[in-house]
Amino acid sequence: MTRPVLVYKGDEIAAYGFGDPHPFGTDRHHVFHEELAAAELENIEYRHPRRASVDDLMLFHTPEYINRVSKLSSEGRGWLDEGDTPVVPGIFEAASDVVGTTLAAVDAIMHEEAQRAFIPIAGLHHAARDRAAGFCVFNDCGVAAGYLRKQYGLRRIAYVDIDAHHGDGVFYGFEDDPDLIFADVHEDGRYLYPGTGAESETGTGRARGTKLNIPVAPGADDEQFRSAWRRVEAYLDRAQPEFILFQCGADSLEGDPITHLCYSEQAHADAAATLCRLADKHCAGRVIGTGGGGYNRRNLARAWTRVVQAFSEAV
Numbered sequence: 270m271t272r273p274v275l276v277y278k279g280d281e282i283a284a285y286g287f288g289d290p291h292p293f294g295t296d297r298h299h300v301f302h303e304e305l306a307a308a309e310l311e312n313i314e315y316r317h318p319r320r321a322s323v324d325d326l327m328l329f330h331t332p333e334y335i336n337r338v339s340k341l342s343s344e345g346r347g348w349l350d351e352g353d354t355p356v357v358p359g360i361f362e363a364a365s366d367v368v369g370t371t372l373a374a375v376d377a378i379m380h381e382e383a384q385r386a387f388i389p390i391a392g393l394h395h396a397a398r399d400r401a402a403g404f405c406v407f408n409d410c411g412v413a414a415g416y417l418r419k420q421y422g423l424r425r426i427a428y429v430d431i432d433a434h435h436g437d438g439v440f441y442g443f444e445d446d447p448d449l450i451f452a453d454v455h456e457d458g459r460y461l462y463p464g465t466g467a468e469s470e471t472g473t474g475r476a477r478g479t480k481l482n483i484p485v486a487p488g489a490d491d492e493q494f495r496s497a498w499r500r501v502e503a504y505l506d507r508a509q510p511e512f513i514l515f516q517c518g519a520d521s522l523e524g525d526p527i528t529h530l531c532y533s534e535q536a537h538a539d540a541a542a543t544l545c546r547l548a549d550k551h552c553a554g555r556v557i558g559t560g561g562g563g564y565n566r567r568n569l570a571r572a573w574t575r576v577v578q579a580f581s582e583a584v
């Protein structure tokens with residue numbers, strides 16, 4: 270049986286953004302969906318966003334932090350962090366819609382309606398359990414890992430991140446958890462926000478030695494990515510995940526206005542295809558792709574479309 274690739278689309282997740290001239294504008298959803306439609310891929314099924322409940326958010330975030338976002342969102346002004354993530358009216362609802370949509374994709378895959386799903390406005394990997402950071406209010410991947418455990422009894426969730434920035438919100442949120450399989454290829458933190466993700470950061474306590482951070486130098490191209498990616502592939506194969514969450518930020522492509530990596534969209538296509546193969550081998554094909562960062566509109570449209578194409582070809 271051929272199952273579709275689910276792609277999430279709707280004003281609710283499109284609304285997550287911070288307005289002009291912030292790099293995380295609300296136009297990113299539309300730019301991607303135009304490119305995807307033009308690609309005329311077969312086997313795509315569009316699905317609507319869903320809103321997460323406060324109980325869902327608490328699978329990763331503290332109640333104090335959730336309340337703070339809710340209050341600031343209704344006031345409609347100020348900052349959620351030290352100057353990257355402004356409050357815009359309704360940001361609580363938009364951020365809850367992003368999380369809920371990732372959870373909707375989890376449910377659809379766990380109910381075997383599909384094996385792969387993609388959510389363009391998601392993968393908000395900088396949000397910590399108790400604070401916003403780097404354009405990220407709620408950490409949908411962090412919540413999804415908690416949800417897979419509570420709702421479906423899975424333990425070994427893999428989080429794989431090829432955004433130019435280190436996925437610090439996920440990493441530190443699960444730093445001492447040996448069952449949260451973590452692999453992240455990112456621009457060296459000495460040159461880029463958030464400054465973390467050194468190779469020596471492999472987890473703490475019982476999780477020491479279980480996580481994989483691979484910093485690459487500014488200017489790294491597809492060849493350097495491929496050499497890092499081979500290590501990710503071997504690591505995931507050994508780790509035997511039960512579900513794969515893929516953060517495929519497009520800000521690692523050449524020409525992004527706020528980072529310094531030089532991949533082409535082929536990196537994203539190859540990574541997506543590999544993850545499908547590994548998921549087929551270890552976890553009934555279960556992969557969710559989340560868009561993450563990417564501030565050059567042409568790059569994000571192309572990179573994410575190639576991810577969806579790889580998902581559709583691997584079905």
Ligand SMILES: [Zn+2]
Nearest residue numbers: 432434520562
């Ligand atoms: Zn990024």
